[in-house]
Amino acid sequence: MASEPGYAELAAASNFSFLRGASHPEELVVTARRLGLAGLGLADRNTVSGTVRAHMAAKEAGLEYRPGARLVFSDGTPDVLAYPRDRRGWGRLCRLLTAGNLRGEKGAPVLLRADLSEWGEGLSLAVLPKPDRLDETCLSVLQDLKGAFGRSVRLALTPAYDGRDRMTLEASRALAQASGVKLMAVGDVTCHDAARRSLGDVLAAIREHVPLTEAGYLLSANGERHLKPATEMARLFRAEPAAVAESLAFFGELGFSLDALRYQYPDEPCGDSASPQEALERLAWEGARTRYGENIPDRIAGQIRHELALIAELDYAPYFLTVHDIVRFARSQNILCQGRGSAANSTVCFCIGITEVDPVLTDLLFERFISPERREPPDIDVDFEHEKREIVIQYIYEKYGRDRAGLAATVITYRARSAAREVAKAFGLSEDVSAAISGSVWGWSNVDLGEREAKAAGLDMSDRTTQNVLKLSSEIMGFPRHLSQHVGGFVITRDRLDEVVPITKSAMDGRTMVEWDKDDLDSLGILKIDILALGMLTCIRRAFDLLEDHYDRPLTLASIPKEEAEVYDMVCRADTLGVFQIESRAQMTMLPRLRPRNFYDLVIEVAIVRPGPIQGDMVHPYLRRRQGKEPVSYPSRELEAVLGKTLGVPLFQEQAMKIAIVAAGFTPGEADRLRRAMATFRRVGTIHTFQTKMIEGMVANGYEADFAERCFRQIEGFGEYGFPESHAASFALLVYASCWLKAHYPDVFCAAILNAQPMGFYAPAQLVRDAREHGVEMRPVDINASGWDNALEDRDADEPDAPARISPRHREMRDVIQTQKAVRLGFRQVKGLREDEIAHLIDRRGGGYDSVRDLWLRSGLARAQIERLADADAFRSIGLDRRGALWAVRALDEKSAEEHLPLFERPALVRDPDEAGIEIAGEAEVALPPMPPGEQVVHDYRYLSLSLKAHPVSFLRRHLDAMGVLRHEKLDDISTGRRADVAGLVLVRQRPGSAKGVIFMTLEDETGVANVIVWPKVFERYRALVLGSRLVRVTGKLQNEMGVIHIVADRVEDLTPLLADIETEGIGDGGLANADEVRRPVIEIREKLKPRSRLAQLLKEAPQLRTDYETLKRSEASARVLPKGRNFH
Amino acid sequence: MRIASLDEAAETRGLRRGQGLADARAAHPDLDIVPADAQADRRLLTAIADWCDRYTPLVALDAPDGLFLDISGCAHLFGGEHGLVADLLARLFEQGFAVRAAVAATPGAAWATTRFASGTLCIDRGAEAPVLAPFPLAALRLDAETLAGLAKVGLKTVGQLIDAPRAPLARRFGRQCLLRLDQALGAVDEAISPRLPVPALSVERRLAEPVGRTEDVEHLLMALATGLKTGLERSGAGARALEYTLFRVDGAVYRLCVGASRPVRDPETIVKLFRERLAAMGDEIDAGYGFDVVRLNVLARGELAGEQSDFARAGEDDPDVALLLDRIAARLGDGAFPDTRHPVGQAVAVESHEPERAETRRPASAARFPLPAKQNVLQPASPRPARLLTVPEPVEVVAGVPEGPPLRFRWRRALYQVAKAEGPERIGGEWWGDEAPADLCPVPRDYYRVEDEAGRRYWLFRRGLYGPAGRGVQPQWFMHGMFA
């Protein structure tokens, strides 16, 4: 052919046109390249949130690409494709979109034609009217735009295949001629390939909340809205070839690339210094002198000089200053914070106070985190006390202004379960069936999303609808659903942020976010700072305050005595209930084997019980080497440098990446892409090429294939929960701090952690119990003694002191514990009380309340709140037990409360006693039956989630003894392999994702806890009991490994009905640990599940159990005794 | 979704009402689940209430699962209270119901005893207190909140409540708890609200030998109507609405109602009115093992006044479309289900891109006349033909490749030259249906509107595409309709 027609597609919508586009930006790019298009412009619906992904993909694919947006107006103006011609045009486009975003609701921008008039300069525009709207209104829009922006305006035209294309063409010609603009051919595509039509229809059904069968014209008539090659466009536009050529002219006008967005660090006040670098250097040296004294060790000084030089080279000083300022602000507000992340564990950061982790302790190399060749921006996350993070966020908004600071976005994407659920709904399947289907889906890959799981869910795979649902669910997986705010990633710029990226509303009032997520910002080298919330920091802050107030011992993270052997002793005993990170069952099991003796051991401990090392099967090799059961060796000489500190076993994300580079021959850039591909999971499906490349690369370099595969699996594991060494180091510091507090001041620790709830694994009941076992005297909530928070009180002289109270199990702690106070439970422990009302109660307490009525009249509390106090048994100080108090509360007459003035206190107005019974004085005595102790405890659990009076199981002890059940305290005396019979309240049920369906249960009786392992087979037999019971008896073999005791269940019995013997209502979920996965879902932030049923959830997450179960069910089917349906007719 | 009800097997597995279904399923994946149908339950309860009509016309529903029968003055017919309860329990048991019952002087006591006593009891008036005392407070029909409040202060049985001083109780828990107590003990009267209106007049026959033949049923009716006559004469009235109730031995109850345009009193007339009804009901009345109780109720009365002339002669024209449709159904329909298979269909636009599905016929009996205001039905971008062929007919076509409109075509042996053409309109087909191929990409159709040289306009389509997009399907042409 003489001249190949050229064509650039300028009306392509990706799936960032949420629930409209049916292809990833990357797919559009790759297809455009394959079709040989001269260029591609991405124009999503009122957003540019997909542009960076397309940009990165286009760079990789070698495709000409321009970012833009499709403006969809709310005032009847036809759609307009808008593309910036230069950097300023981009700024205007961003301002335009921002204006629409801020005017509308979240996710529903409201754009007006006036916005286009205001911000249209510097943009190339193509009006894309609907075929039936090619009328005079459209003409006037064209004429207006033409008048305002001249030749940069086009009339876009697309073949709709609706039978009227010729009419559309003629009408477009007429309008173009009348307005003097040129016609431009566009594809108006919503997907890269015709095969995505079905997916597009499903998206429409989801979007409009109608099943497919009723969606009608919301669905596509055909699959023509896909990318087409130039020849095809030329054929379609053979009557108007100039329109195709015009696409090239339009594309040629666009001189803006996202690469042109050069990030500008915000100016920070430099004080007396001339430049940010100088200011940073000044701060660093000042800080070094504070940390190390006037004689800074040479090694440190050298390191500081080295780091500062690198920072100067990369021009990162402003960034460090920004973080420093935020940390400085937090300190000034007495908000505890702690930096972590790649750059945080540098000597400079230590010196300027961003982190308290002494780099000497960790020996981390700065270059490992800031690499000059990648020019990746430094990454520092800062954790703040969770209650006070908002103060910091508002400070940032205030300091930089909303036009310069905004939160990063998080792209909420469809994951397996949500995809299956919504697709099933689109197919009109019932809630039940969609639950079954979504429950059957596991993992991310299409391979898994198949027959086995569907069968396991009891679905008929020969059923067409089921097949379609599964097929489309896997296609939709990874599709963006909407934007949400990142948990704390801030973008701060020197110039207007809204000229870099559009700003949009977030679901939370008072916050604004940008349209790009972390990865997008990363890709463009735009810096962000993570401002995160951490409950443990709140706990530590509160502990420091209590220590200062009650023990006169002011401490900071920096001044806590370092590397105390007693603290590590405690950790080795796994006496870590409540402390940061190493408190979970899995961690506690690991501690006695790992036996951390120094700070770096804690760093490893924090990192090792994570999906990465577990999936990579790295945990056991490390343990064996650590225990000296296996010699330390290295896969190769070059890896010795990488793995030296971890005994030759890769544990950290950095190490895994380094292996990819050193052993598999990845370039640093490739390794980075690998990490990102994992982090944002299978968006483009290039994982497998990475896998092949890595494993083959390693094998080619002489590594064992098995090791190579494990390394890759480890990287996969890091994908979801990347855990680099630098983070582990910062966390380890908090681990140590919390352990130190718990070791020496269990009273302080207990009060602080109760006041920081909810956080951590355990419920108040366990925290209180643990504190008591460590000798802390606990005092009940009382109207005349408690504050809102849990507090410390002086001990009575005649009470035994702490060491005397320590339980024998913790006798080693006798000399460590320095507790001298008692803990008074605060009102916050009582369910259903309101802090603001309780504040009145406390304010007006004066010399104390002497009756229920007195409290009511003086505190102004509503009767319901006072009843809650009675429920919590908080009237003991005035001699009323729970029932007595309730009886008195019931007599408070709410209706006449308003008229109540103490003056008028109406004495006995004896009317018809049945009528109102108003009399107060001389009321008939009522002998209320006393509440039995068991019932007291149950009520304590119900209203306080804990009881200081007794343990519920203690009331059943006689019964349990008769059954031959052991007390938990006796388990220490039983040797491994013997059978044990235990019973207790269920505290936690967990099924760690990495443990192949094993369920861990923790039981509690009045003497302690027992840890139970339930294997899948046993679980299947007793699933109803394991999942549903609150009190169980477990029989099984006891395993004692270095003091870690487990009972491997072979028989489970439900004793819950016994609880009803204590009190008919039972204790509900009282006392259940925070971490129980059955009743206490830890909801992923990314995917807010309806808190429908965690129990069903647990099963969904363990489809392998389901399969086993199905087998079981089939064998049982013959013996089925349940009759079908109802029995009457 | 929550569990509304359980059978014994499920109860023994530890499931309970109110439990989340998902939880129950997770614990017991083999649960057999039937969606709760409150309406069906209510219908069933109503049917049982109907049946209980045989004991007394005063039956009140106590949804979801209870009935109150006011048997004052009825018990003697069944050999006293014990006899009545025994008869009722036995008969319901035979029908497959698990039923508990109690007789008491107050509805409250009966309610409590039915649910909380271990056996079937008949409590004499004044003897309620000792029976009720050991029952939990739930026996008093108190709301959950009051119950919880009383339990918290340790008051858990009816006896405790009886013993407690009244004033402090009323003050703390409201009057409801005392009212319920008083109602149960008979200190305060409580009326039940019967489900059916109490008939103005009623006569009934109880038969030792159940009857089943139509003649017998008519004969009994005559007897009953005669029995009514006196009552009607006494009040100077005639019946304007009558109900003939047939109680079948096994529990089924038939109610036949007739209305009279003017009050009637004459037994012959009444029987005539019912005769047509009985004939019309035809097979629907199945006497089975026979009827053992029959009752004739007067539901509405009117004064017997002078005769009125009858204008009922129908005019020659009739404005009523509905009537026309009924007549057509009567003549053309199969008579079984006139509502769902009415021979006349109303065109209903369906939002579907597929021409065959874009319009359906709805039984005209479902239509309302006059027609409701025009709905905004979306139309496809391109016009549709005035007549659509039920089955597209293959045609031979000469057309440009790949997407040219037909130039010439042969249909039903005639050859047509195309003068004007519009298209294509590409219709991709519904991919989610059962007929769609596994890859979810049905073969598309390209529709063309063409006009032949004479000026006839047709709707033709090509099934399949040329080139790689056609994916190997041989394109074929069809005629699908004619435009105006």
Added chain:
Amino acid sequence: MASAARATARATLLSLRRQIASIEQTPPALAGEERGWADAQDAERAALLATGAVDFDRELGGGIALASLTEIHARTARDAGLATGFVAALLSLTGAPAFLARDPVLWIGAPGVFAEAGAPHGRGLAALGFAPERLLTVEPKRLVDALWVAEEAARTRGLAATILDMRGNIGGFGLRETQRLNRRAQASGRLVLLLRQSAEAEASAAPLRLVVAPSPSAPLTVLAGTAHARAVPGGIGPPGFAVTIEKNKAGPAGRTHFIHWNSHERHFYTEQARRGGTRPAGTAADGPGGTLVAFPRAGSGSAHPGAELSVSGDRPHRARAPRQGLAAEEAS
């Protein structure tokens, strides 16, 4: 009090009239009309349906009579679409009595006719301006049933029209049957159409028989009515009909009229009328008599669509008396 008495008196009067009417085999009107019952009845029965195409309407004597049987023929099955469209157009005319464009239409297919020529398609009729939900169809298995339904329907005033859709000449349908239909139509004052395809002319009591034949469509224009209007090459614009008045009791027969349907404004027009801008007959003075239900404008007239301009003549004209009687003329 007085008005109550009056109402009772009127009711009595009306019922008496009904009785008389039933005796005399003339239809009563709806009771309760404010104005004179008989006058309204007369007016309705004398109503003519003006199509908007001037010459055509003039030859029909002002329009198609509502209260009589009208035959609409298509020579071949392939013209069925045209004839169907023509009928739908008649049932959608702007300016016709309200009921005609509002009430349901019963379309009775004689056995086999839908299979041969397709069934009327509401979506397609909608494109002509016909509200498709009005379309009721029935296809009895036997011809006698179809006839019975047609007769029942023809006397139902709740219907806008009854259409008997037949194919070919069928034994069992002839003069007697058309007489009966015609009489019912006269009684109810509702349109009764006999839509026949591929049929030879035969004895019929219908006063009017039109043969609908193909005629090219008008050009398709975009942005019509603006300065930027342009034709779409090869486009199919407003449909054309060649309508031959084959039999006409009210005027001359034999001429073929080439008319087009404007579906937006819902009227027919002849190409000349459209170009010349002459208005179709719209006044009583133009019409030869009867109550002329006139279409007020053509082309780009600006009257509100759907406006009903029912212009009565000065007084009822009796020139068309035969329409009211029992027409028993021999078919031509």
